[in-house]
Amino acid sequence: MSKMLNLKLKIWRQNGPHAQGAFLEVDANDIPEDASFLEMLDVVNERLIADDIEPVTFGHDCREGICGTCGVMINGQAHGPEKATATCQLHMRKFNNGDEIVIEPWQATSFPVLKDLMVDRRAFDRIVEAGGYISAPTGTAPDANEIPIPKEVADSSMDAAACIGCGACVAACPNSAAQLFTSAKLHHLNVMPQGQPERWKRTEAMVETMEGFFGSCTNHGECHEACPKEISLDFIAFMNRDYVKAKIKNRSLASQ
Amino acid sequence: MVTLDAKIPEGPIAEKWDNHKFSVKLVNPANKRKFDVIVVGTGLAGASAAASLAELGYNVKVFTFHDSPRRAHSIAAQGGINAAKNYRNDGDSVHRLFYDTVKGGDYRSREANVHRLAQVSIDIIDQCAAQGVPFAREYGGLLANRSFGGAQVSRTFYARGQTGQQLLLGAYQALAGQIAAGKVTLYNRSDVLDIVTKDGEAKGIVVRDMLTGQVHAHSAHAVVLATGGYGNVYYLSTNAMASNVTAAWRAHRKGALFANPSYSQIHPTCIPASDEFQSKLTLMSESLRNDGRIWVPRDIDEKRAVANIPEEDRYYYLEEKYPSFGNLVPRDVASRNAKTVVDQGRGVGPLKNGVYLDFAAAIGRDGVEAVKERYGNLFDMYERITGEDPYSVPMRIYPAIHYTMGGLWVDYNLMTTIPGLYALGESNFSDHGANRLGASALMQGLADGYFVLPYTIGDYLAPKLGESVLPTDDSVFTEAIQTIDDKNRQWTSNTGTHGVEYYHRELGKIVWEYCGMARNETGLEKALSEIPALREEFRKNVKVLGSPDGINTMLEKVNRVDDFMEFAELKARDALHRRESCGGHFREESQTEDGEALRDDENFAYVGAWEWNGPGQEQTLHKEDLTFENVALTQRSYK
Numbered sequence: 001m002s003k004m005l006n007l008k009l010k011i012w013r014q015n016g017p018h019a020q021g022a023f024l025e026v027d028a029n030d031i032p033e034d035a036s037f038l039e040m041l042d043v044v045n046e047r048l049i050a051d052d053i054e055p056v057t058f059g060h061d062c063r064e065g066i067c068g069t070c071g072v073m074i075n076g077q078a079h080g081p082e083k084a085t086a087t088c089q090l091h092m093r094k095f096n097n098g099d100e101i102v103i104e105p106w107q108a109t110s111f112p113v114l115k116d117l118m119v120d121r122r123a124f125d126r127i128v129e130a131g132g133y134i135s136a137p138t139g140t141a142p143d144a145n146e147i148p149i150p151k152e153v154a155d156s157s158m159d160a161a162a163c164i165g166c167g168a169c170v171a172a173c174p175n176s177a178a179q180l181f182t183s184a185k186l187h188h189l190n191v192m193p194q195g196q197p198e199r200w201k202r203t204e205a206m207v208e209t210m211e212g213f214f215g216s217c218t219n220h221g222e223c224h225e226a227c228p229k230e231i232s233l234d235f236i237a238f239m240n241r242d243y244v245k246a247k248i249k250n251r252s253l254a255s256q
Numbered sequence: 257m258v259t260l261d262a263k264i265p266e267g268p269i270a271e272k273w274d275n276h277k278f279s280v281k282l283v284n285p286a287n288k289r290k291f292d293v294i295v296v297g298t299g300l301a302g303a304s305a306a307a308s309l310a311e312l313g314y315n316v317k318v319f320t321f322h323d324s325p326r327r328a329h330s331i332a333a334q335g336g337i338n339a340a341k342n343y344r345n346d347g348d349s350v351h352r353l354f355y356d357t358v359k360g361g362d363y364r365s366r367e368a369n370v371h372r373l374a375q376v377s378i379d380i381i382d383q384c385a386a387q388g389v390p391f392a393r394e395y396g397g398l399l400a401n402r403s404f405g406g407a408q409v410s411r412t413f414y415a416r417g418q419t420g421q422q423l424l425l426g427a428y429q430a431l432a433g434q435i436a437a438g439k440v441t442l443y444n445r446s447d448v449l450d451i452v453t454k455d456g457e458a459k460g461i462v463v464r465d466m467l468t469g470q471v472h473a474h475s476a477h478a479v480v481l482a483t484g485g486y487g488n489v490y491y492l493s494t495n496a497m498a499s500n501v502t503a504a505w506r507a508h509r510k511g512a513l514f515a516n517p518s519y520s521q522i523h524p525t526c527i528p529a530s531d532e533f534q535s536k537l538t539l540m541s542e543s544l545r546n547d548g549r550i551w552v553p554r555d556i557d558e559k560r561a562v563a564n565i566p567e568e569d570r571y572y573y574l575e576e577k578y579p580s581f582g583n584l585v586p587r588d589v590a591s592r593n594a595k596t597v598v599d600q601g602r603g604v605g606p607l608k609n610g611v612y613l614d615f616a617a618a619i620g621r622d623g624v625e626a627v628k629e630r631y632g633n634l635f636d637m638y639e640r641i642t643g644e645d646p647y648s649v650p651m652r653i654y655p656a657i658h659y660t661m662g663g664l665w666v667d668y669n670l671m672t673t674i675p676g677l678y679a680l681g682e683s684n685f686s687d688h689g690a691n692r693l694g695a696s697a698l699m700q701g702l703a704d705g706y707f708v709l710p711y712t713i714g715d716y717l718a719p720k721l722g723e724s725v726l727p728t729d730d731s732v733f734t735e736a737i738q739t740i741d742d743k744n745r746q747w748t749s750n751t752g753t754h755g756v757e758y759y760h761r762e763l764g765k766i767v768w769e770y771c772g773m774a775r776n777e778t779g780l781e782k783a784l785s786e787i788p789a790l791r792e793e794f795r796k797n798v799k800v801l802g803s804p805d806g807i808n809t810m811l812e813k814v815n816r817v818d819d820f821m822e823f824a825e826l827k828a829r830d831a832l833h834r835r836e837s838c839g840g841h842f843r844e845e846s847q848t849e850d851g852e853a854l855r856d857d858e859n860f861a862y863v864g865a866w867e868w869n870g871p872g873q874e875q876t877l878h879k880e881d882l883t884f885e886n887v888a889l890t891q892r893s894y895k
Contacts, residue, residue, distance in 0.1 A: 055801070061329070065637065141382035
């Protein structure tokens with residue numbers, strides 16, 4: 001049997017984007033330290049249900065740290081205290097008996113609260129729709145080995161593509177900027193040979209769509225600290241370089 | 257009376273698909289825009305189908321209960337995707353992948369479908385590479401491969417331990433491009449709660465908007481379900497929390513036959529459960545078996561710390577029993593052997609519910625860095641969950657439900673027994689027989705979506721040119737909406753003692769105990785009496801708080817569990833009727849002297865497809881006989 005923890009929780013409750021929110025204070029006793037953070041919330045919810053109180057709504061699905069659905073602020077930190085760990089992979093053994101834990105939703109204007117700890121992150125999909133793809137209609141592809149890609153390039157692309165789109169970068173940023181997400185998406189495609197034909201168009205469109213939703217980057221680096229996949233800040237530099245180039249190239253390409 | 261016509265094309269196996277592509281009816285490019293197609297689900301099968309159909313010119317509406325299409329559970333697949341590229345020059349071919357898949361499925365799949373799958377596997381890799389999927393590469397820049405779960409050739413392509421994520425992002429990005437182009441309309445946070453038919457044909461769906469609670473209808477010329485498997489009937493599985501059987505089950509209730517529901521795959525390498533609070537099980541990629549050695553202590557009363565147990569007291573049971581395949585035996589064999597040693601009392605860990613997967617030999621041979629390069633992210637995940645460092649102590653693993661081979665019965669065109677209703681990916685039954693090979697789920701999902709449905713759907717649509725979709729104010733839609741809405745209000749007025757999690761957990765215990773890794777007649781009959789009793793209590797007593805008019809996660813779940821309660825009974829009934837062992841279905845009454853699964857080809861070489869007869873009525877069994885003209889039926893042996 002695992003060791004048990006007694007915790008004091010303050011959980012944000014809000015019944016819709018425009019509703020007034022408030023903290024629910026709960027004594028969460030006898031929480032096994034082998035439970036994950038979300039399993040701890042499951043236990044709390046089952047107890048609330050037993051008392052005829054509506055359970056706390058939070059986003060979650062795979063519970064393996066890959067789908068990017070979950071994510072809450074834990075004592076002011078996006079995804080909580082453990083580095084490179086999504087909320088669902090955080091385990092209660094990282095907490096101590098008697099701890100007070102404040103649990104809040106991501107806070108950013110472009111991530112409105114839907115209910116309690118669940119927010120709307122559709123702005124991320126809009127950024128991808130602006131150009132975060134390579135136009136390769138089904139059936140048009142050449143043999144996969146016809147385009148050799150140096151291992152370093154494929155690895156670098158993969159480092160960026162590992163982003164799970166959870167939104168912790170935005171939540172951690174004092175400006176609610178989405179540079180880390182957008183630049184990871186861009187780098188994944190822009191570094192690959194297949195991504196070159198649409199590179200400049202993609203960069204301009206995605207950056208400008210991002211700016212329509214999110215704040216500006218002032219190089220705090222909080223996004224990287226909060227990122228469960230440790231996406232590198234270098235990608236933001238690459239994006240800024242590409243954006244400047246894109247502004248020129250997109251004009252000169254059109255005038256060729 | 258339903259007759260099962262698989263519509264398998266004429267000709268030699270290698271020519272069937274090409275013949276079929278030539279013989280199916282086509283919709284002229286200018287006319288495709290006159291057809292509306294609904295796709296439910298945005299995993300590999302759904303997203304690839306929706307994007308490909310839109311590229312062809314069809315108007316596509318795509319539905320997901322997630323906030324974004326990118327979150328579908330395909331994203332969690334770790335290990336890889338098979339393709340018969342033979343890039344390694346090691347004797348692979350379309351025929352070998354076909355052969356391996358039929359044999360691996362324990363001769364319970366349809367030859368023609370499997371051969372087509374092997375053929376299009378080649379195109380999938382090309383397609384994904386063109387989309388920018390960052391597959392692993394060799395230093396020369398060419399694609400890397402590995403051997404995976406039971407295969408004797410290296411045909412698996414991968415992107416670190418996140419292959420599913422990268423393939424799904426490829427399909428999601430293709431979908432995003434089509435959304436931007438206006439060819440696909442995305443409905444996120446939408447729970448599909450009914451399939452609507454009229455005159456025997458699929459006409460549309462009924463959907464609950466999960467934000468507003470509003471129930472409304474969508475109509476189309478054809479409906480495509482790509483809604484995944486039913487693994488969560490077990491409560492504990494490696495499936496995501498919201499994965500469910502609802503859309504497929506409600507199609508079944510509308511007349512679609514459900515095939516082989518007893519087949520479920522147990523994945524041998526998952527992290528053992530640690531307590532009652534456990535909400536799901538976590539899979540560790542099976543690629544770990546390439547380098548990890550599986551063992552338990554020989555002595556049931558072993559008390560020494562792992563490091564102090566000498567080699568001769570370690571029982572490497574797979575290596576001893578299966579010298580030629582060793583730790584790489586297929587999933588079902590690896591799983592059953594783990595159950596055997598744990599049942600003998602040799603289990604390891606605090607609850608004695610696991611076996612060791614030991615990397616000491618690989619670390620000694622190749623060094624820590626090489627092992628980290630191959631499995632670093634998996635080791636990190638294990639450490640986060642268990643608090644133990646797998647570089648210094650062996651991992652503990654145990655089998656868990658992972659994938660479901662059964663599903664909606666489909667013909668060669670992937671159409672269910674309801675005309676105009678298709679089922680793709682894990683939600684259909686067609687390609688994996690009674691057991692799926694590792695790295696073949698991603699292959700099948702993408703094959704169905706990118707390369708099969710876009711060809712076959714035209715055959716159904718072409719004669720409908722000029723027909724308009726059924727208006728959503730038709731009584732079949734309004735009545736379906738009313739029924740769903742009433743039902744939702746009824747749930748939220750229930751005032752019982754237990755929440756929905758409790759009932760789901762209880763259901764899972766019954767299904768795992770009697771219809772899990774090993775099944776027998778007595779147990780299955782017990783399940784068939786316990787499941788309906790639990791269902792009745794659940795329906796009367798489950799407590800659902802809150803209102804149906806808005807976000808209500810309890811209401812979402814109660815609908816899903818309600819369907820699992822009905823589905824579980826059919827699953828047990830199918831398992832009871834199949835008095836043979838095959839693949840993931842192990843009947844204790846049917847085993848060899850060595851305790852291996854023993855098929856009964858004389859009596860059970862068929863697909864068992866069940867027809868709904870109404871609530872509380874037993875389903876009727878229909879049989880599609882399986883004929884094997886290209887692969888000889890043999891007893892699988894991995895010794």
